[in-house]
Amino acid sequence: GDSVTQMEGPVTLSEEAFLTINCTYTATGYPSLFWYVQYPGEGLQLLLKATKADDKGSNKGFEATYRKETTSFHLEKGSVQVSDSAVYFCALSDRDTGGFKTIFGAGTRLFVKA
């Protein structure tokens, strides 16, 4: 079945450091890929998405490129801020017998120190 694997956390960085959170997936179909972010005490929010191979999703300085050949969707940011501290979830959406399903990775907690 479909699955999403992302790097374990926590990831601890200093402010202005470069961020990479790795995400790989397996899918039977041709999924759309997403990154969500969860701040303390809140639900998940969509950060960015990509719907086909070589698409790059971007938002708030974060980027991720849909790599079909390596089945990856790594999240990157050139210079992190303390306010980026949160849990990041990689996810895919694929067709299922009942419609569409979304599969989430385990989440990666990011701490950014001032």
Added chain:
Amino acid sequence: KAGVTQTPRYLIKTRGQQVTLSCSPISGHRSVSWYQQTPGQGLQFLFEYFSETQRNKGNFPGRFSGRQFSNSRSEMNVSTLELGDSALYLCASSPGTGGNNQPQHFGDGTRLSIL
């Protein structure tokens, strides 16, 4: 546009009781999904409702059930509560049609604690 609303935000119950959680999706969204989030198991899919019908189901025991009303509002019920049911329960809505590129819109969750 109002977001996804979940009520209540916090609940404390004891073992053996039952609980009902409510979710109001974004206006126009017909799909509502429920997830259980715990530190150990991460985000686990419970079920999805679309137009009042359960369209997908995760691997949870029958004590977990749900329903969706004609206005797309959804409720989730857990009977015979166990200590392990303590979790954050998240509801997410989406249009439910138009392809697999539709993101999920999440509420802030209901924090359920079992004593």
